Amino acid sequence: MTASSAPSAAPSPPAPAWMRVFTVALTTWLGVHALRTFFAMIVWNIAEDRPSIQIGLIALVFWGIGMLAWPLIRRLGGSDPAQRIGLLFGAAYTLHTTTSHPVLTPALGVATGILWLWIFPALIAAWGRRGAADTILPGVLLGLAAQVALQTTLHGLDMPVLHGLRPAVIALLLAAGLYLGLATVAGEAPGAAGGTDGREGYPGWGLAALGPFLLLQISLLTNLGRMSMLTGWGPRETAGQILVGLAAAAAVLSWPWPYAARAAAAILAVAGLMLQPAWPQAWAPWLLLAEQLLLAAALTAALLPARGGSPRGVFGWFAAGAMIFFVLTFLYYRRYGWPDLWAVMAGFAVIPALIRQIPAVPHATARQVLAAVIVVAVAGLIGASVPPRRGQVLANAPAELKVLNYNVHEIFNAWSVPGPEATARVIEQSGADLVALQEIGRGWNINGGTDMVAWLTWRFPQYQVIFAPILGDLVGLAILSRYTPRQVGWILYPERQSSLSYGLQWVTIPTAAGDLLFVNTHFSPYAQYAADRAGQAADLVNFWKGRNRTIVVGDLNAGPEEVAIKYLRGAGLVDSGAPHGLSGALSYPCDRPDRRLDYILTSPEIVSLAAAIPRATASDHCPVEARLRLR
Numbered sequence: 099m100t101a102s103s104a105p106s107a108a109p110s111p112p113a114p115a116w117m118r119v120f121t122v123a124l125t126t127w128l129g130v131h132a133l134r135t136f137f138a139m140i141v142w143n144i145a146e147d148r149p150s151i152q153i154g155l156i157a158l159v160f161w162g163i164g165m166l167a168w169p170l171i172r173r174l175g176g177s178d179p180a181q182r183i184g185l186l187f188g189a190a191y192t193l194h195t196t197t198s199h200p201v202l203t204p205a206l207g208v209a210t211g212i213l214w215l216w217i218f219p220a221l222i223a224a225w226g227r228r229g230a231a232d233t234i235l236p237g238v239l240l241g242l243a244a245q246v247a248l249q250t251t252l253h254g255l256d257m258p259v260l261h262g263l264r265p266a267v268i269a270l271l272l273a274a275g276l277y278l279g280l281a282t283v284a285g286e287a288p289g290a291a292g293g294t295d296g297r298e299g300y301p302g303w304g305l306a307a308l309g310p311f312l313l314l315q316i317s318l319l320t321n322l323g324r325m326s327m328l329t330g331w332g333p334r335e336t337a338g339q340i341l342v343g344l345a346a347a348a349a350v351l352s353w354p355w356p357y358a359a360r361a362a363a364a365i366l367a368v369a370g371l372m373l374q375p376a377w378p379q380a381w382a383p384w385l386l387l388a389e390q391l392l393l394a395a396a397l398t399a400a401l402l403p404a405r406g407g408s409p410r411g412v413f414g415w416f417a418a419g420a421m422i423f424f425v426l427t428f429l430y431y432r433r434y435g436w437p438d439l440w441a442v443m444a445g446f447a448v449i450p451a452l453i454r455q456i457p458a459v460p461h462a463t464a465r466q467v468l469a470a471v472i473v474v475a476v477a478g479l480i481g482a483s484v485p486p487r488r489g490q491v492l493a494n495a496p497a498e499l500k501v502l503n504y505n506v507h508e509i510f511n512a513w514s515v516p517g518p519e520a521t522a523r524v525i526e527q528s529g530a531d532l533v534a535l536q537e538i539g540r541g542w543n544i545n546g547g548t549d550m551v552a553w554l555t556w557r558f559p560q561y562q563v564i565f566a567p568i569l570g571d572l573v574g575l576a577i578l579s580r581y582t583p584r585q586v587g588w589i590l591y592p593e594r595q596s597s598l599s600y601g602l603q604w605v606t607i608p609t610a611a612g613d614l615l616f617v618n619t620h621f622s623p624y625a626q627y628a629a630d631r632a633g634q635a636a637d638l639v640n641f642w643k644g645r646n647r648t649i650v651v652g653d654l655n656a657g658p659e660e661v662a663i664k665y666l667r668g669a670g671l672v673d674s675g676a677p678h679g680l681s682g683a684l685s686y687p688c689d690r691p692d693r694r695l696d697y698i699l700t701s702p703e704i705v706s707l708a709a710a711i712p713r714a715t716a717s718d719h720c721p722v723e724a725r726l727r728l729r
Contacts, residue, residue: 113282115463118230119470121279122237125221127244128191128272129214130316130547135194135258136160136211137427137544139204143514154428160208161424164215168413171220180220181280187213188273195269198261200513207258219416222401223409224283226300232460234301234401236351236467238308239394242320243344243471247478249322250337254552259509259516300412302404304450307397309419311447313426316543318440319343319390323541323549323572329383333552334482341475343387347394348471352464355398357454363395364448371441393447400450422446431544434570434598489560495531495581497611497728498707501674502530503651503698505620505719508537508545508573512689512715516546520716522557525578528723532607533578534618534651538565540572551576566603568620575603575618583607591637594630596622602638602652611728615645619652621662631655631662639669647728648701653719657694658682671699674706674724683711688720698724705729 140160145153171179190213194206225231249256257265318324319340326336355363370389377385404411426443430436502525509518525533539545540552551565554576561578566588568574575588588603602619619638622630631654642648650671656662658673658681667673675683675698684691696719700706705727711720 112228115230115233115460116466116470117279117282118225118233119237119240119463119467121276121283122221122225122234123241123244123470124272124276124279125214125218126238126241126312127248128187128276129218129312130242130245131257132187132191132210132214133312133316134256134543134547135207138258138516138546139207141544142508142510143200143204144208146514150432154432157428158424160212161215161420164212165417165420167216167219167417168410171216171413178224178284180217180224181277181284183213183217183220184277184280187217188277192266192269192273195257195261196266198515198517200515203261203515215420219413221280222301222305222416223412224280226403226407226412227298227409228283229299229403231299231301231401231403233463235397236348236463238312239344239348239351240467240470240474242315243341243474246320246322246337246340246344247474247481249547249549250333250478251481252553253482253556254322254333254549255518256547258546259518259548261515261517299403300407300409301401301415302407302411303415304400304402304404304453305412305415306419306422307400307447307450308416309421309423309446310426310443311393311397313423314393314440314443314447316547317430317443319386319393321541321543321547322552323539325386326549326552327540327567327571328379328386330379331383333549333556334479337482338475338479339383339387341471341478343390345468345471345475346387347390348464348467350391350394351398351467352460353395353398355395357451360396360399360451363392364451367392367396367448368441368444371444374437374440389444393444396448396451399453402453427543431542435542435572437571486556486559489558491560491562491579492581493608495607495609495614497609498725499531499609499614499728500529500723500725501649501651501698502528502533502721502723503618503653503696504533504721505536505653505696505717506538506550507717507719508539508542509548509550510717512687512718514718517716518548518550518553520714522554524712524714524716524721525558528721530723531580532616532649533561534616535576535578536618536620536653538574538576540565540567542572545573554578564603564605566601566618568601568603569599575601575620577603577605577616577618579605579607579616581607581609584613589641591634594622594627594633596624596627596630598622600634602641604641609647609728612647614728615642615648617642617648617650617652619650619654621652621654621656623655628656628660628662631660632665635662635665639666639671642669642671644670644701646701646703649704649726650699651697651722653696655695663697666699670702672702672704672706674698674700674704674726675709675711675722677706678709680709680711685711685720685722687718688713688715689718691720695719696722698722700726703729
């Protein structure tokens with residue numbers, strides 16, 4: 099040895115299998131947050147109000163940067179790219195939750211998504227180099243379980259929409275855990291895990307199934323809002339069912355599934371989702387649990403070491419799966435949720451069932467993952483049991499009521515940055531007896547994945563929350579009532595020129611003056627659809643039929659001089675703000691309003707005692723308030 103040379107560092111001892119599973123789980127868990135943040139910031143901030151094709155192209159530009167992982171990491175990643183990229187990803191993830199800023203928040207959100215598209219294939223390649231590919235799929239399932247548990251603890255909210263000190267502390271702990279896991283594995287010799295007889299073992303083309311598998315999970319099988327709508331269960335019951343499914347899926351990974359059994363599982367998984375519209379609701383929880391088991395069985399061979407596998411192949415096949423994820427996401431949300439695509443997602447996800455090798459995760463690893471999923475599930479359900487503030491829905495309403503109407507913009511504020519608590523404070527400070535909300539979501543990934551109905555139900559126990567799906571199954575209208583409704587319902591307006599569906603929801607509430615009909619509606623936006631709004635106004639009047647004790651509120655997307663508003667006034671509805679000098683008041687955009695879109699209208703015998711349009715920037719719309727006396 100010459101004086102100028104130095105001895106190479108001795109390889110690190112092999113990390114335990116549970117540490118590898120833990121690291122993959124954190125990467126998956128934070129990845130769900132990163133992907134939801136990425137799409138939310140593109141759709142609601144960077145490309146808001148653009149045509150869907152333009153939104154898709156803008157998103158594709160940034161997604162394409164994520165596809166450059168292999169050439170960039172070859173040049174910039176160093177000897178252990180997973181650890182280096184993991185540090186950058188953790189920093190971006192933590193900073194995103196720390197700040198709520200109109201420029202920094204979307205920039206960091208998009209950067210987090212791009213960096214995740216770099217870190218995950220780098221981690222898979224690192225695991226393949228060490229012969230530890232058999233811990234990847236168990237880690238993914240554990241990460242999904244942790245995601246569901248945390249969102250359950252947050253009562254429907256999720257990290258992509260939270261900003262401030264407490265979310266930043268959670269983010270920092272998660273990012274630190276990820277870096278610790280990567281650092282523990284760094285420096286190991288090739289094949290150190292011994293999973294491939296002490297040799298390297300990189301996954302092959304089966305890795306492309308990971309993208310559609312993750313999309314199916316976060317759009318359906320682990321999506322709390324979607325699963326609640328399908329099963330009719332409450333948030334905790336829904337979370338319990340999802341977590342049981344993930345635990346069962348983790349348990350079957352250790353079974354040596356033969357080729358024929360995996361092929362049968364793949365066919366049944368796809369066929370089951372093709373038949374989903376015909377499922378009886380009572381069967382839905384158990385059929386969805388079966389879907390989770392069938393997918394796990396079909397995927398057991400997806401991440402096996404492949405003959406001729408290489409780091410370059412890992413990045414290439416991961417990128418292929420990521421592009422399938424992107425295309426299916428765009429198609430799915432272009433139609434505001436397209437359930438027919440669930441079977442397509444499953445079809446892509448189960449293709450690895452064609453791999454003829456007989457896989458099996460080591461029993462010890464499977465037991466550890468099963469135990470971890472159970473612990474995570476129990477922790478999440480205990481966290482969700484934290485009681486809300488005291489409150490009680492009352493039986494009968496007085497004749498004098500305060501009403502709040504608010505388009506909450508999917509909880510994105512005037513600068514298109516999410517802030518659910520700011521929305522809640524507007525509701526709280528109003529002290530309203532009846533609250534009408536428009537643009538309420540129950541689990542769209544492009545909105546951050548939050549189930550706002552679950553969270554509002556927990557946050558406001560003094561209200562009964564009634565949701566009506568209008569734009570697809572997971573976005574619509576909500577009424578919060580301090581008084582138990584006698585009847586509830588909703589209808590869609592006929593489709594006209596606009597491709598978006600809109601409608602109304604209604605409740606009847608017993609009051610001291612007699613039954614009240616309370617209607618919450620949303621008309622078509624954009625100037626070119628004035629004829630649609632005129633037709634929707636006629637539909638609304640036809641539903642109303644001139645009944646006394648009627649309050650109609652909503653985002654009508656029309657100024658006072660537009661045909662739709664004139665038609666409503668001509669039919670007998672009265673603007674509650676007019677007696678208080680608010681006929682020409684402006685409500686949108688709330689940071690610098692230049693037009694009136696939001697109204698509280700009443701049947702003519704109702705007396706308006708007070709009205710206001712507060713300047714609250716928790717949404718792009720201003721709230722509208724009125725105090726009314728029924729007669």
